[in-house]
Amino acid sequence: MKTPSLPLRLTFSALLAGALFLPATVAGAQERPSSLAALGDPPNPPDNPTTPEKVELGKLLFFDGRLSGNGAMPCSACHLPDAGWDFPEKISLGYPGTTHWRNSQTIINSAYYGKLFWAGSSKSLEGQARSAARGGVAGNGEDDMMEAKLAFVPEYRKRFKQVFGDTWPNVRHAYMAIAAFERTLVQKDTPFDNYMRGDDNALNASQKRGLDLFTGKANCVQCHSGALLTNEKYYNLGVPPYDGWETDALAQITFRFEIYAKGVSQEKYRKLKDDPGLYFRTKLEQDMGKFRVPSLRYTKYTAPYMHNGMLATLADVVDFYNAGGGTNDFAANKTDLIKPLNLADQEKADLVAFLESLSGERITMEEPELPPSEPLPAPTN
Numbered sequence: 001m002k003t004p005s006l007p008l009r010l011t012f013s014a015l016l017a018g019a020l021f022l023p024a025t026v027a028g029a030q031e032r033p034s035s036l037a038a039l040g041d042p043p044n045p046p047d048n049p050t051t052p053e054k055v056e057l058g059k060l061l062f063f064d065g066r067l068s069g070n071g072a073m074p075c076s077a078c079h080l081p082d083a084g085w086d087f088p089e090k091i092s093l094g095y096p097g098t099t100h101w102r103n104s105q106t107i108i109n110s111a112y113y114g115k116l117f118w119a120g121s122s123k124s125l126e127g128q129a130r131s132a133a134r135g136g137v138a139g140n141g142e143d144d145m146m147e148a149k150l151a152f153v154p155e156y157r158k159r160f161k162q163v164f165g166d167t168w169p170n171v172r173h174a175y176m177a178i179a180a181f182e183r184t185l186v187q188k189d190t191p192f193d194n195y196m197r198g199d200d201n202a203l204n205a206s207q208k209r210g211l212d213l214f215t216g217k218a219n220c221v222q223c224h225s226g227a228l229l230t231n232e233k234y235y236n237l238g239v240p241p242y243d244g245w246e247t248d249a250l251a252q253i254t255f256r257f258e259i260y261a262k263g264v265s266q267e268k269y270r271k272l273k274d275d276p277g278l279y280f281r282t283k284l285e286q287d288m289g290k291f292r293v294p295s296l297r298y299t300k301y302t303a304p305y306m307h308n309g310m311l312a313t314l315a316d317v318v319d320f321y322n323a324g325g326g327t328n329d330f331a332a333n334k335t336d337l338i339k340p341l342n343l344a345d346q347e348k349a350d351l352v353a354f355l356e357s358l359s360g361e362r363i364t365m366e367e368p369e370l371p372p373s374e375p376l377p378a379p380t381n
Helices: 012-017 052-062 125-134 143-151 154-164 171-182 191-196 205-215 249-262 266-271 314-322 345-356
Strands: none
Touching: 052 154, 052 171, 125 171, 143 154, 143 171, 154 171, 205 345, 249 266, 314 345
């Protein structure tokens, strides 16, 4: 049957509505900011390709305290699935006898970072896993001892051989497996992502106004850009020092340990009362108090905020920026990008609403049953 031809004359209103040529959602589509983007698939590094077997091994190891000094400080001790895959206090949990000295960041979407930790000290999830397992106030483990603990687990011997070809579990392969597991912990179906992919109804009116503020008057996008909503650069925002250092004796001695371990002059060791941040890596005075810009994704579930958890809610974060940042011990290095925003109450509420659209449903996970240790088999000769 011949398809009927369209009328030669079309009304101007019909063309505007796109009723004949374009879906209504496209004809009425709102402009998306070019400085932001929906999140794509996580990387799959050629030197550590993701496989189901490797991910499953990494999941077990993520929850296994045998990858620590005392056998009880797994990755999940500081990255709790039910608490945003981070630690729900200002400062993260520390190895027994210590406390930590920085806020724990979520593992969700960490696959996309090129710089891990607040001062960018690791460039990959593999390196991050190793640093955390070995860190003095984190896992406090030694590679040879952790490797030996894994060797006492028949199930691990079997899995490491299957995944990596190891005769005995290799601890560096353990970090690779954990990284492979963490690369599966992504969220790319948030209301914001759906909106950026063309669904005009994915954001409500308040969230859309917040997006306009984010890319306009508030200019958050100058640092929180791209699909991950971070430029991964370093800034001093004037975040006030962690207040626990004033009264918590354990926090005080942990802070002194970190200052000493990371290397400062005798004068700085005696006088520093705040976290120098990037300075520890560069030893440049202009980097005092600078920290890497974090992603804003999944932040609905990751309070408190900033490198030391000194801002309790997303509303507090917006108030902090609205005031032009704060004041800390490294005021000379405070970035001039932050200026008072003069946002009205409704504008602040809209900005918070948009920030919440960067998170989807909460991601949770049951802890797996860990395989038992057993005596090593007797030599066959």
